[in-house]
Amino acid sequence: MAISLVGFDADDTLWHSESHFALTEDRFRALVSPWSERGETSERLLARERANLELFGYGVKGFILSMIETAIDVSDSAIPVEAIQQIVEWGKEMMAHPVELIDGVTDVLDTVGRSYRMILITKGDLFHQESKIAESGLAERFERVEILSEKSPRHYREVLSRTGVDASEFVMVGNSLRSDVAPVVEIGATGVHVPYTITWGHEQVADGSLDDRQGDRARTLATIRDLPTLLSELA
Amino acid sequence: MAISLVGFDADDTLWHSESHFALTEDRFRALVSPWSERGETSERLLARERANLELFGYGVKGFILSMIETAIDVSDSAIPVEAIQQIVEWGKEMMAHPVELIDGVTDVLDTVGRSYRMILITKGDLFHQESKIAESGLAERFERVEILSEKSPRHYREVLSRTGVDASEFVMVGNSLRSDVAPVVEIGATGVHVPYTITWGHEQVADGSLDDRQGDRARTLATIRDLPTLLSELA
Numbered sequence: 001m002a003i004s005l006v007g008f009d010a011d012d013t014l015w016h017s018e019s020h021f022a023l024t025e026d027r028f029r030a031l032v033s034p035w036s037e038r039g040e041t042s043e044r045l046l047a048r049e050r051a052n053l054e055l056f057g058y059g060v061k062g063f064i065l066s067m068i069e070t071a072i073d074v075s076d077s078a079i080p081v082e083a084i085q086q087i088v089e090w091g092k093e094m095m096a097h098p099v100e101l102i103d104g105v106t107d108v109l110d111t112v113g114r115s116y117r118m119i120l121i122t123k124g125d126l127f128h129q130e131s132k133i134a135e136s137g138l139a140e141r142f143e144r145v146e147i148l149s150e151k152s153p154r155h156y157r158e159v160l161s162r163t164g165v166d167a168s169e170f171v172m173v174g175n176s177l178r179s180d181v182a183p184v185v186e187i188g189a190t191g192v193h194v195p196y197t198i199t200w201g202h203e204q205v206a207d208g209s210l211d212d213r214q215g216d217r218a219r220t221l222a223t224i225r226d227l228p229t230l231l232s233e234l235a
Numbered sequence: 236m237a238i239s240l241v242g243f244d245a246d247d248t249l250w251h252s253e254s255h256f257a258l259t260e261d262r263f264r265a266l267v268s269p270w271s272e273r274g275e276t277s278e279r280l281l282a283r284e285r286a287n288l289e290l291f292g293y294g295v296k297g298f299i300l301s302m303i304e305t306a307i308d309v310s311d312s313a314i315p316v317e318a319i320q321q322i323v324e325w326g327k328e329m330m331a332h333p334v335e336l337i338d339g340v341t342d343v344l345d346t347v348g349r350s351y352r353m354i355l356i357t358k359g360d361l362f363h364q365e366s367k368i369a370e371s372g373l374a375e376r377f378e379r380v381e382i383l384s385e386k387s388p389r390h391y392r393e394v395l396s397r398t399g400v401d402a403s404e405f406v407m408v409g410n411s412l413r414s415d416v417a418p419v420v421e422i423g424a425t426g427v428h429v430p431y432t433i434t435w436g437h438e439q440v441a442d443g444s445l446d447d448r449q450g451d452r453a454r455t456l457a458t459i460r461d462l463p464t465l466l467s468e469l470a
Binding site for chain 2: 055056057058061062064065068069072075077078079080081082084085088091092095096125126127128130147148149
């Protein structure tokens with residue numbers, strides 16, 4: 001195939017993100033442990049996040065609000081208000097947390113950028129994503145940065161139309177089968193899955209759910225360091 | 236002057252927004268009235284919003300979090316946790332509130348769109364702004380929709396560079412002197428101020444602060460209905 005454009009997801013593909021959510025969730029489960037055991041807390045939090053997604057969208061602020069509601073809910077309003085302030089503080093820590101690049105990312109972008117146009121495609125909170133992109137020092141390597149509210153086939157089509165690239169010549173790289181691979185395969189592009197050590201419940205898809213349509217257009221790598229080799233094979 | 240492009244702000248320019256914030260703030264002041272009188276509550280809330288802006292950015296979710304922190308703060312943690320849930324519910328109502336166009340907007344866009352290229356330039360929460368733009372039914376009238384994290388001279392320059400329009404041929408229309416007029420005048424474009432009935436404290440600028448640089452490049456209209464006439468005069 002001819003490759004014209006390589007798209008990169010950001011959170012958990014270029015830098016660590018889910019690990020900060022997981023750490024905060026761990027603290028949260030300890031905070032509400034007088035009222036709810038850990039497994040139940042996680043289940044109810046995820047259910048709350050999912051219910052709130054259509055109102056709040058993705059990102060830390062929605063996560064904080066979902067934790068607050070879950071805390072009140074599982075404690076039957078018995079949680080002290082100081083604990084609510086604690087949850088807000090955790091959210092602020094997450095928003096202010098320094099960006100930590102994933103091992104190998106800079107080298108890979110150097111290599112891929114010598115042969116292909118590159119674009120950053122992320123979803124979530126505009127303000128927080130922009131902060132992280134600026135802080136990462138990686139922005140100049142990409143010809144565009146697209147921050148989307150959702151990563152649906154329609155959203156990817158719109159991005160490709162803005163770049164003037166045909167889907168058949170587009171390769172998307174990211175840690176989420178649901179957001180970075182399935183929708184691009186659906187529009188006729190190629191998705192490269194580079195799993196992160198942790199996957200948020202909402203992004204998890206059942207094993208094999210992509211099997212019938214993936215073939216050569218959905219690949220998996222153990223580490224992003226293997227991307228240049230894969231692109232050479234695909235090209 | 237030659238006018239190539241007319242930019243429109245969205246919240247409080249095309250549709251009502253600040254009135255929903257004001258209504259919620261009114262309920263909030265009543266909620267915490269056992270601990271803080273109304274004027275003091277508003278002052279402390281605004282101070283908290285300003286302090287949180289650099290972490291949370293603009294929008295309803297940050298507003299909710301600032302109300303929660305202010306409630307805990309002014310009550311010295313005496314506020315019941317049920318009141319916190321109430322604040323979150325208000326936030327959800329705001330996020331789900333139907334879009335109400337400001338009188339005359341559709342006619343004005345019809346008229347201006349016959350003579351000029353038009354673009355929507357708004358700031359704030361990506362997810363909420365996209366929802367409102369979609370719901371407004373106005374999106375197709377604009378050649379681009381730009382949702383920014385902030386409206387600084389740099390952000391406007393970037394937007395103009397994406398549209399290929401020179402600042403001297405750009406007119407921006409909006410309700411905020413701080414966000415829609417001052418930064419565009421600074422880059423050599425023209426700003427048209429159409430005040431909304433209410434201005435958020437953070438967007439307020441001292442009277443006369445634009446005087447030394449405005450001249451013909453900063454105009455004020457009583458209503459957006461007067462825009463087509465003003466554009467004819469400017470052209």
